[in-house]
Amino acid sequence: MQIAIGLFPGFTALDAIGPYQVFTSLPGAEVVLCAERPGIVADDNGLLRLEVEHTFADVVAPDVLVAPGGVITRRIAQDRGPIVDWIAAAHPHTTYTTSVCTGALLLGAAGLLEGLPATTHWFGYDHLRAQGALPTERRVVIEGKIATAAGVSAGIDLALTVVGELAGPEAAQAIQLGIEYDPEPPYDAGAPSKAAPEIRELVAGFLQQAEDQVMAAPA
């Protein structure tokens, strides 16, 4: 079973590494990190620099495809960057095509979400709707073979769900225990409906600013 995690400059680290940690714990699974070109791919902080060996062209028919997010995805979706073509070409061959956070916008740009329920980071619902999808506030949405997750940390829940479907609940539970995923957030503020309004506004303002910068940058 081959699991491909597609990377691009500006991806959000945990979007990719949450599923990476789960899928690399599955015996028999071959996890491949891939990008447009081999070499260093940096995250949205520019701090986490991954040396990537494989290109999209090396992984044409993965069993599971994972598209992480990042503020830059809105721009990549608009410009139809290389990862969008990769997703569109690989999707007919996958068992599951998945996204974490605003990675959903890449699936949308590849034409996969038209008319379908899907999720993304809560700040991205409008962009997802503009692509013809039906955004919902659920943490993981499985619609046929398309699985989308909410923001950043939700990729862990998505990957465990997909492992449960592909390899059975015992395998998924063994991985959950192996990564001791028994979460105890110190606050109950992890969803827009749970956080205080002023905190939601603070985060939305910050994300809007980041998105404006990304959309205004030269091609």
Added chain:
Amino acid sequence: MQIAIGLFPGFTALDAIGPYQVFTSLPGAEVVLCAERPGIVADDNGLLRLEVEHTFADVVAPDVLVAPGGVITRRIAQDRGPIVDWIAAAHPHTTYTTSVCTGALLLGAAGLLEGLPATTHWFGYDHLRAQGALPTERRVVIEGKIATAAGVSAGIDLALTVVGELAGPEAAQAIQLGIEYDPEPPYDAGAPSKAAPEIRELVAGFLQQAEDQVMAAPA
């Protein structure tokens, strides 16, 4: 505020990236990834290869120190690898010295846990006890300025807790909302007391085998 995440060949990816995602979301925080030498540092799968610019010698007095885990830590603790000396030298200068998973064994090897309650990956309790610490099944243990987390995924809870202490609950909640950390594991099997006995035995067997290999490898 400087936050140093110490890396070594064989670290577990999510142990480091969970706290990384939280701390890089804190305005004004400078996150530094560091290792013994500059260059590529690979995780325990050999798949995630990080290009690291800074050495331990570059980060002598971080405000927060983060030691991730990995099966290799038992060996590093025994051999007193370079990260142990770094932790011992930096600790007097920190506001918080923290570990995720079996990163606690590195704190223990640095002599920081003698007689103190602490936590680690559930499979590592005996090793922690052998270092003089008092292992507990709690997810995050704060003991003075030492903060230890349970296995792998617990670093997210630890980092949010530390941000709450250092920057206030509003900052921590804003980060939690930003990474949409409203976990919904598809199973309730993330702690040894919750998983089925046969699943616990399966995972323990797998980890014991990995540990035996690490301890038998030549220096």
